Amino acid sequence: MINAATRAGIGLRILVALYLLLATPAARTWLEATMSGHMLVQIPLLAALGFIACRLLPEAWQETLLAAAGGPVPHVVVALFASTWWMLPRALDEALTHLPAEAAKFVSLPLLVGLPLALAWRRLGSIGRGFLWTNFISMLAVLGWLYIAAPVRVCNSYLVDQQESAGWLMVKLAVLLFAGWLASLFVGGHAECGASDITGAKAAGTLGRASPQNST
Amino acid sequence: MATYAYEHRPDHGAKAGVLAYLATSAAVLLLMMVFGLLMRLEQAQWISIGADRFYQLMTLHGAGMVGIAAIAGASVMWHFLRQYVDLSSRIFIANLVLFLAGVVMILASVLLGRFHGAWTFLFPLPGKSMGMWSADAAALFMGGLLVIGVGFLLLHLDVARAIVARYGNFARALGWPQLFGHDDGKAPPPTVVASAMVTIVNVIGLVVGASILTMMLVNLYVPGFDIDPLLAKGMIYFFGHVFINATIYMAVIAVYEILPRYTQRPWKSNKVFLASWTASTLMVLFIFPHHLLMDFAFPKWMLIMGHIIGYLNTVPILVVTGYGALMIVYRSGIRWDMASKLLFLSLFGWAAGAMPAFIDGTITVNYVMHNTLWVPGHFHTYLLLGMVTMVFGFMYYLGKPDHETDDRPIDRIAFWLFTSSVLGFTLSFLYSGKESVARRYAAHLPEWVPYDRIASVFAVLVIASALLFVGRFFARIGLARHDYQRAPLARAATA
Ligand code: HEM
Ligand SMILES: [Cu+2]
Numbered sequence: 001m002i003n004a005a006t007r008a009g010i011g012l013r014i015l016v017a018l019y020l021l022l023a024t025p026a027a028r029t030w031l032e033a034t035m036s037g038h039m040l041v042q043i044p045l046l047a048a049l050g051f052i053a054c055r056l057l058p059e060a061w062q063e064t065l066l067a068a069a070g071g072p073v074p075h076v077v078v079a080l081f082a083s084t085w086w087m088l089p090r091a092l093d094e095a096l097t098h099l100p101a102e103a104a105k106f107v108s109l110p111l112l113v114g115l116p117l118a119l120a121w122r123r124l125g126s127i128g129r130g131f132l133w134t135n136f137i138s139m140l141a142v143l144g145w146l147y148i149a150a151p152v153r154v155c156n157s158y159l160v161d162q163q164e165s166a167g168w169l170m171v172k173l174a175v176l177l178f179a180g181w182l183a184s185l186f187v188g189g190h191a192e193c194g195a196s197d198i199t200g201a202k203a204a205g206t207l208g209r210a211s212p213q214n215s216t
Numbered sequence: 217m218a219t220y221a222y223e224h225r226p227d228h229g230a231k232a233g234v235l236a237y238l239a240t241s242a243a244v245l246l247l248m249m250v251f252g253l254l255m256r257l258e259q260a261q262w263i264s265i266g267a268d269r270f271y272q273l274m275t276l277h278g279a280g281m282v283g284i285a286a287i288a289g290a291s292v293m294w295h296f297l298r299q300y301v302d303l304s305s306r307i308f309i310a311n312l313v314l315f316l317a318g319v320v321m322i323l324a325s326v327l328l329g330r331f332h333g334a335w336t337f338l339f340p341l342p343g344k345s346m347g348m349w350s351a352d353a354a355a356l357f358m359g360g361l362l363v364i365g366v367g368f369l370l371l372h373l374d375v376a377r378a379i380v381a382r383y384g385n386f387a388r389a390l391g392w393p394q395l396f397g398h399d400d401g402k403a404p405p406p407t408v409v410a411s412a413m414v415t416i417v418n419v420i421g422l423v424v425g426a427s428i429l430t431m432m433l434v435n436l437y438v439p440g441f442d443i444d445p446l447l448a449k450g451m452i453y454f455f456g457h458v459f460i461n462a463t464i465y466m467a468v469i470a471v472y473e474i475l476p477r478y479t480q481r482p483w484k485s486n487k488v489f490l491a492s493w494t495a496s497t498l499m500v501l502f503i504f505p506h507h508l509l510m511d512f513a514f515p516k517w518m519l520i521m522g523h524i525i526g527y528l529n530t531v532p533i534l535v536v537t538g539y540g541a542l543m544i545v546y547r548s549g550i551r552w553d554m555a556s557k558l559l560f561l562s563l564f565g566w567a568a569g570a571m572p573a574f575i576d577g578t579i580t581v582n583y584v585m586h587n588t589l590w591v592p593g594h595f596h597t598y599l600l601l602g603m604v605t606m607v608f609g610f611m612y613y614l615g616k617p618d619h620e621t622d623d624r625p626i627d628r629i630a631f632w633l634f635t636s637s638v639l640g641f642t643l644s645f646l647y648s649g650k651e652s653v654a655r656r657y658a659a660h661l662p663e664w665v666p667y668d669r670i671a672s673v674f675a676v677l678v679i680a681s682a683l684l685f686v687g688r689f690f691a692r693i694g695l696a697r698h699d700y701q702r703a704p705l706a707r708a709a710t711a
Contacts (some may be wrong), residue, residue, distance in 0.1 A: 178420075
């Protein structure tokens with residue numbers, strides 16, 4: 001039986017290893033060779049590493065960090081801007097040609113996207129999370145369309161057909177995510193005692209806060 | 217077989233938010249009716265405001281009516297759903313505030329910016345005005361719709377949150393354990409089932425709608441980002457159709473909740489009821505291509521799907537609800553008052569309005585009837601005599617001074633005036649459609665004008681009776697907040 005602290009320690013070590021793996025020239029060359037690999041694999045993975053790492057930090061640290069920047073909303077805003085930046089074709093080009101930009105990408109995605117999102121997530125409540133999900137899904141689809149419909153080649157480093165296939169992947173991903181999110185509303189959770197019983201009306205009370213939707 | 221017994225629950229007054237929703241809807245409804253009358257008068261050649269004004273009015277009328285139908289429907293849903301789950305008042309109010317902000321944007325776009333590309337903002341019209349309006353005006357209109365959409369998204373997310381908190385998940389809220397397994401009689405009440413269905417379909421519709429609106433906003437300023445017009449049409453109709461359909465699925469909750477109080481018979485969420493709502497949850501999502509039957513470039517399977525689902529979806533909820541209402545009322549000795557009469561009438565209106573759609577949903581008929589006034593004939597019947605009538609019934613119910621109060625003679629007259637004039641008004645649309653009068657024409661041929669004149673007279677009578685209903689609601693708005701028994705007990709129930 002290992003305790004939570006050591007388990008978190010092991011988890012963090014695995015994450016660091018994965019991070020270093022992503023940073024190796026071989027992995028970078030491979031993932032950055034295509035626009036889809038760059039935008040839809042490498043970048044989300046970097047952000048995800050930050051997200052999971054944050055979850056492994058001691059609860060108290062997370063609270064301190066969250067409070068330090070003024071609650072969940074500023075965190076979401078930071079994550080939004082940082083992630084939007086790395087969706088710009090220019091930013092991708094920079095990362096490919098300038099090492100400092102590449103380094104900035106490797107630092108900012110975990111620290112300015114994954115971490116703040118993870119800090120804010122728990123506090124958002126299911127409405128906030130649902131709002132972020134639905135907006136993210138619709139923006140992903142629109143972004144996909146932008147890449148498909150772009151009248152010009154947007155990146156110096158990638159050809160037009162790369163652009164199009166990345167766009168279609170985004171659209172498909174958006175559809176899949178949406179279907180998955182909707183499906184998650186249909187499974188799991190448990191009814192409150194007597195919930196199916198009409199006479200128990202209004203017993204719901206304030207339990208609404210702690211919705212069993214954590215998976216979303 | 218499960219047994220169902222009527223369980224009496226206290227009759228709750230409306231929260232201030234619900235009344236704010238209803239007051240907004242009622243005021244905008246009357247104004248938009250007047251705009252509708254002006255359009256009819258223009259077609260009847262009794263006034264002459266010009267084509268530009270006509271299309272501005274048509275844009276406002278379409279957007280305004282759809283908007284307040286949703287607001288009024290949401291108020292019915294929220295009022296009753298609150299009795300089962302814990303809803304957030306703040307989100308409810310936030311939706312109204314966002315709605316009003318969107319309305320201001322839309323009004324500015326149409327009245328100041330002279331946008332008149334219809335509420336359906338069909339691509340590429342908003343961006344190709346031939347100088348009639350600016351890109352900014354079109355953007356303001358679509359931005360207004362986006363803001364309204366954001367409000368409704370929040371409202372539905374709150375409903376989803378509350379339903380999940382109480383029932384665990386949507387499968388249970390739709391009664392699937394009882395539908396697909398043993399019916400233990402403990403399926404969620406009709407209100408919860410209906411709210412769950414509306415929430416699912418509207419969240420999907422709103423996400424699709426927001427996507428196409430954003431795409432069109434980009435295209436407006438950077439036309440190089442081209443949109444496939446067929447894709448745009450599909451997405452717009454998907455969103456618009458789901459959204460307007462959902463209004464009646466919200467408003468019908470008033471029927472489920474109020475009619476049983478009169479006769480003390482339960483509205484059962486039995487297998488048939490649950491099956492109809494689950495079936496419609498799916499079908500509402502796939503029915504929209506029946507508006508695209510003329511678009512030969514659409515994939516054939518989509519059109520056939522629209523045809524078949526259009527047929528099928530006419531049946532479940534409508535028939536089950538109509539039958540349910542008859543079971544509640546049949547030999548119950550129900551004592552009719554304005555609220556119960558209007559609610560009962562609304563089911564007739566819904567059914568009557570669905571029939572023309574059923575006919576027009578047939579591909580061969582559609583080649584002839586599409587884009588004629590037959591279509592406004594169909595949706596004015598189910599919206600005016602169905603959806604809006606449900607809301608009037610709800611308003612009368614909330615404002616009823618006490619359960620023994622008799623209706624005033626003038627209200628009774630207004631009821632019959634409303635019923636007959638709406639029928640006259642919508643039948644004029646339908647008859648014109650049968651005579652191949654095109655819809656959305658500001659100027660009509662001389663041989664069409666007589667129908668327009670008849671319709672105009674009926675429209676005046678519709679407005680007069682609606683004015684009385686709304687006036688009565690405002691006069692009694694103070695009562696609406698209190699908790700007391702409103703429904704007179706049926707003779708069979710008291711005996
Ligand atoms: C006194 C009541 C009403 C009158 C006089 C009226 C009149 C009209 C007229 C003349 C049109 C244009 C028909 C055409 O030539 O294409 C129209 C369209 C429309 N009406 Fe109404 N109407 C009334 C009530 C309603 C209600 C209660 C609703 C919905 C809740 C509604 C929703 C619509 C919609 C969605 C359109 C389509 C606009 C478009 O084609 O873009 N109307 N109405
Ligand atoms: Cu339709």
